[in-house]
Amino acid sequence: MKKVVKATSALLLTAILLASCSNGDNSGKTVNNNAQPTAAATETASSSATALAAQGNDAAEASAPPQATPAGSSNTGGTAGGSTATDGQATTSGDAGTAQPSGETNPAEIPLLYHMNKNYDIVPNEEGTNKKVILLTFDDGPKEAEMINPLMDTLDKHKAKAIFFVNGYRVKEHPELLELIHSRGGIIGNHSWDHIKLKDESYTEVKKQIEDVQKIVKEVVGETPNFFRPPHGAGGDVGKKVAAENGLLYMTWSVGSLDWEMKEKDANKTEKLITNVTDQLHSGSNILMHELPWTVEALDTLLTKLEAKGYSFVDPRSIELKMR
Template identity: 65%
Template sequence: MKKLGKVATLLLLSAVMLTACSGNNNGPAAPAGASQPAVQSASPAPDTQAAASAPPASPAATAAAAAGDAVVTATPAAQGEASSAAPSTEATVSTAPDTAEVPVLYRMNKNYDIVPIAEGTNKKVVLLTFDDGPKDAAMINSLFDTLDKHQAKAIFFVNGYRVKENPDLLKLIHTRGGIIGNHSWDHIVLKDKSYEEVKQQIEDVQAIVKEVTGETVAFFRPPHGTGGDVGKKVSAENKLLYMTWSVGSLDWEMKESESGKTEKLIANVTDQLHSGSNILMHELPWTVEALDQLLTTLEGKGYSFVDPRSIEIPAP
C-alpha cells in the first residue's frame, strides 16, 4: 500500500509538471480577479513626442505668457490639422483702448508747437489733430486704419451736440485708441461770451465725454481758434491744455466738387511744416482719403508722430 501511494504521488506530480510546461511562456497567470500591471512603453506617448519636438517658445511669446496673455504655439502640421478641423479664431482682435503708460516728453510752447522738455528728445515730430466730430463711423474707422498703419496717435476734438446725437461714435473713437479733445458744445465763437456761457460750453463736453467713455478730457481747442481770455481761464479751471494750431491743412476750405484735393492738402501742410507742427485737420471725406499719402510724405521728410499723451498738462 505504501508503494502504491508513492506511485500515485509521483504520477500526480508528473501530470502537474506537464501541464505547467504546456502553458503560457510569459510567466505565471495572475490570480483570478487580480489587477494587471500597467505596461510601460520605452517610447513617449504621441502628445509627449510633439511637445519634445516642438521648437522653443520665442522671446515674444515668453514675454506675453509672463504678462498673462494667452500664447498658443503649434507646428505647421498641427496648424494645418487645426484649420481643417475647426474654424480659425485668428481674426479675433482686441480693440480695447490703449491704456499703456506714456512718459511725458513734450510741452506746448506759445506758438502751439510741440517741443521737447529735455535735451536729446526727438524734436522732429508733428501732432495730428482732427476737429468737428464725431460725424460718421466709416470715416472714423478709415482714419484709424491709416493711423494704425503708420503707428500714429491723434487728438479728436469733439463737439458736445454731436456726441449727444450719437454717443456710439465717441465710443468708437475711444475704443480705437483715439485721444479725445474738447471742442466746446455748440462750436460757437467763445471770445465774446460771458464766463457762465463759456463755462457751460466747455464743462458740458467734459461731462458727456466722461459719461460715455469714463475718460477725463485733457485738451481744449476753441472753435475757430478764438477762445479769448475767458476760454483760457475756464480751460485752466478744468485742468485742460488750451491750444489752437500752428499748421492748418485748409481742408475746411475745400469743396466736394473740387479736384486735386489730396495734392492741395499735402501742399498746404508741407509748405508750413516745421519741427513740432500742430496740424489741424477735420473729419472730412477728402481728408480721410488724403491721410495715408500725407503721413507717408511726412515720414519721408523724417518726421514722426507725437503721442498726445506724452505732452505735459501744466497745473492750473
C-alpha cells in the first residue's frame, strides 16, 4: 500500500513539474487576438493614405481643363474700376462726398497772379509771370442753352475760362440758364438788372440795378459775382462807387469784337469778328463778346488763332479785385 502511495505521489509530483515547465516557456508573452493597432501605427497609416489622396488630387488638377474667368473679373487679386472688395463690400477709392466737378479747381487754391490796370488790361503782379494772356468775356446773357452749351464746349476744348456778365431781368426769366453757365464752370459777372446807361441814373437807382443782380445770382447759384461791367461801358463815377461798395471789380474792356454791330443778314460775320479781335490784340487784352450765334460759330477758330500767336487764357479767379 505504501508503495502504491509513493508511486502515486511520484506521478503527481512529475505532473506538477511538467506543468511548471510549460508555464515557464510562455512567461512574459501575452497573446491577444483582439488587440487594436497602436496610435503610431494608425498615424503612419493615416499619413500614407493622406499622401496618396493628395497625390491623386494634384494629378486630377493637373489634368483638369482650366476654368473660364468671368468677363471683367481678375484672377490676380487686383482691383477693378478703382475699387477693392473687403468682406464682400466694395470700397471705392476717393472721397465721393467732396468730389469736385470734372476739370474744376477749388477757387481757394488759385493764386492771385494778375491785376487790372486803368486801361482794363490784365497785368502780371510779378516779373516772370506770363504776361501774354487774354481775358475772355461774354455780355448780355443768359439767353439760350443752344448758345451757352456750344460756347462752353469750345472753352472746355481750349481749357479756357470766361466771365459771363448777366442781366438781372434775364436771370429772373430763365434762372436755369444761369445754373447751366455756373455748372459748366463759367464765371458769373454782374451786368446790371436792366441794361441801361447807369451814368445817367441816380445813386439810388444804380445801387438797385447792381445790388439786385447780386441778390438774384446768390439765390440761384449760391455765390455773388466779383466782377461788374456797366452796360454800354457807361457806368460813370456813380457806377464805380456802387461797384466798390459791393466789393466788385469794375471793368469795361480793351478789345471789342464788335459782334454786337453785326446783323443776321450780314455776310462773313465770323471772319469779321476774328479780324476785329486780332487787329487790336495785345498782351493782357480784355476781349468783349456776346452770346450771339455768329460769336458761337467764330469762337473755336478765334481761340485757335490766339493760341497760335502764343497767347493763353487767364482764369478770372486769378485776378485781384482791385484796380491798380
